[in-house]
Amino acid sequence: MSGTHEELSVSLWRGDDDGRYQTYSVPRRESQTVLDVVTFVQRHLDPTLSYRFACRVGVCGSCAMTVNGKPRWTCRTHVAKVAGGGRLEIGPLENLPVIKDLTTDMEQFFRKWQQAKGVFAPSQTRHDAIAQIRPDSPARVAADAAIECINCGVCYAGCDTVRWNSGYVGPAALTRAWTLLNDERDAGNTARLQAVAASGGCHSCHSHQSCQELCPQALNPTAAIAALKRRTAAAYLKGEITA
Amino acid sequence: MNVRLYVWQRATAAVMAPLVLGHIAVIFYATRQGFSAADILSRTRGSIVWAAYYGVFVAAAAIHASIGIRNILSEWSPLNERRAGFLAVVFGSLLAVLGARAVAAVVLS
Amino acid sequence: MAGQVKHRGSALWIAALVHRLSGLALAIFLPFHFLALGLAIDGAARFDGFLRWTDQPPVKLAEAGLVFLLAVHLLGGLRVLVVENFAWRDGQKQLATIAAAVSVLIAVGFLARLF
Numbered sequence: 482m483s484g485t486h487e488e489l490s491v492s493l494w495r496g497d498d499d500g501r502y503q504t505y506s507v508p509r510r511e512s513q514t515v516l517d518v519v520t521f522v523q524r525h526l527d528p529t530l531s532y533r534f535a536c537r538v539g540v541c542g543s544c545a546m547t548v549n550g551k552p553r554w555t556c557r558t559h560v561a562k563v564a565g566g567g568r569l570e571i572g573p574l575e576n577l578p579v580i581k582d583l584t585t586d587m588e589q590f591f592r593k594w595q596q597a598k599g600v601f602a603p604s605q606t607r608h609d610a611i612a613q614i615r616p617d618s619p620a621r622v623a624a625d626a627a628i629e630c631i632n633c634g635v636c637y638a639g640c641d642t643v644r645w646n647s648g649y650v651g652p653a654a655l656t657r658a659w660t661l662l663n664d665e666r667d668a669g670n671t672a673r674l675q676a677v678a679a680s681g682g683c684h685s686c687h688s689h690q691s692c693q694e695l696c697p698q699a700l701n702p703t704a705a706i707a708a709l710k711r712r713t714a715a716a717y718l719k720g721e722i723t724a
Numbered sequence: 725m726n727v728r729l730y731v732w733q734r735a736t737a738a739v740m741a742p743l744v745l746g747h748i749a750v751i752f753y754a755t756r757q758g759f760s761a762a763d764i765l766s767r768t769r770g771s772i773v774w775a776a777y778y779g780v781f782v783a784a785a786a787i788h789a790s791i792g793i794r795n796i797l798s799e800w801s802p803l804n805e806r807r808a809g810f811l812a813v814v815f816g817s818l819l820a821v822l823g824a825r826a827v828a829a830v831v832l833s
Numbered sequence: 834m835a836g837q838v839k840h841r842g843s844a845l846w847i848a849a850l851v852h853r854l855s856g857l858a859l860a861i862f863l864p865f866h867f868l869a870l871g872l873a874i875d876g877a878a879r880f881d882g883f884l885r886w887t888d889q890p891p892v893k894l895a896e897a898g899l900v901f902l903l904a905v906h907l908l909g910g911l912r913v914l915v916v917e918n919f920a921w922r923d924g925q926k927q928l929a930t931i932a933a934a935v936s937v938l939i940a941v942g943f944l945a946r947l948f
Binding site: 642645646648678679680682684685710713714716717718722724 | 725726727728729730731734798799800805
Binding site for chain 3: 751792823830
């Protein structure tokens with residue numbers, strides 16, 4: 482049943498990994514977003530629908546879902562842009578276990594963040610002078626270009642290498658590791674290089690560049706990962722890290 | 725895939741890039757001239773240059789192809805990394821042995 | 834689960850897949866190539882018999898296919914080496930498409946020179 486110009490035919494994933502799509506009819510509104518559509522279903526048609534959101538304005542990263550086959554922020558996706566023929570197919574993010582309906586278990590995403598040492602390792606205490614970081618130093622420019630990740634999981638959901646290789650830490654974790662590698666205040670870079678040089682680290686990336694195409698913050702994980710490959714190869718050849 | 729395999733993969737790729745170009749040129753020349761076996765062998769037999777060129781090519785290809793196969797097996801087949809690695813080494817060894825035999829076949833008389 | 838995934842149609846994703854599949858095809862081909870060359874161990878006659886066999890048009894077509902695979906794998910590999918070692922540049926999609934086109938030209942050139 483396809484929608485008229487006043488109604489949308491919306492298929493939503495219900496259940497867990499072994500679930501199915503269920504179709505609802507949702508009235509079309511001007512400037513409607515996909516999140517509006519999901520919210521309408523839950524409030525007026527089926528209160529048993531489970532989904533995540535928080536800010537509704539594209540700063541928190543909670544509402545990412547698969548919309549017509551592509552992982553996106555639903556609060557920043559206008560229905561007019563994606564609902565060709567009045568149809569929408571909305572599912573949970575891929576590459577993550579489904580808890581229920583449109584919500585996924587992000588545990589592996591954050592565990593891999595830790596595995597890639599995407600965590601700041603301090604070199605000083607509060608009693609030391611504040612570090613003077615020049616914003617235009619090459620390292621800080623590199624870090625700033627990659628820092629605005631809000632952990633939405635879109636890149637992880639869109640990455641085929643994540644899909645094929647359960648040990649791969651993924652583009653977001655590696656991008657964060659890259660920003661910390663460029664942080665002059667960080668004291669953990671040898672361990673970090675060792676972590677991303679290991680199996681499942683940056684060398685698993687095949688430069689498909691889906692992450693770069695899909696990132697709603699216009700970040701470029703492929704470039705960050707390429708830089709990690711250069712750094713780790715140099716460190717390995719110098720004997721600073723081992724395979 | 726880790727940094728060690730990565731370095732070997734990329735290094736053998738870089739070594740092979742010019743060798744492949746040369747190989748394509750050889751293919752074009754030999755097929756254009758319609759070389760027979762005797763034509764080919766009279767050029768390759770006893771030649772240190774051909775032995776060196778294709779000896780290096782075989783070694784690099786065996787390493788490069790086996791690492792590539794390892795990636796494909798660990799990503800596209802149900803095998804775990806250890807098994808994929810083992811099969812890749814077997815395959816690489818097969819290529820090295822058959823390749824060395826092929827080089828010997830055309831270079832030694 | 835979800836339907837068609839559109840970012841998988843991008844030129845760079847296809848380039849990566851072509852690179853992998855061409856590498857796989859070449860890896861499978863290589864042992865046979867080495868065995869064929871190894872025929873020369875028994876002397877020129879057996880090797881020559883094999884070369885005669887390759888004169889048939891379907892085999893020549895297959896050889897052109899192999900030349901294409903080799904060229905496309907090389908150019909795809911150069912793409913990877915460039916992405917990994919040089920500063921990020923725009924226009925990569927165009928480069929990837931050009932690389933595929935050049936490979937086709939090389940393979941066609943190979944075929945044309947034979948007939």
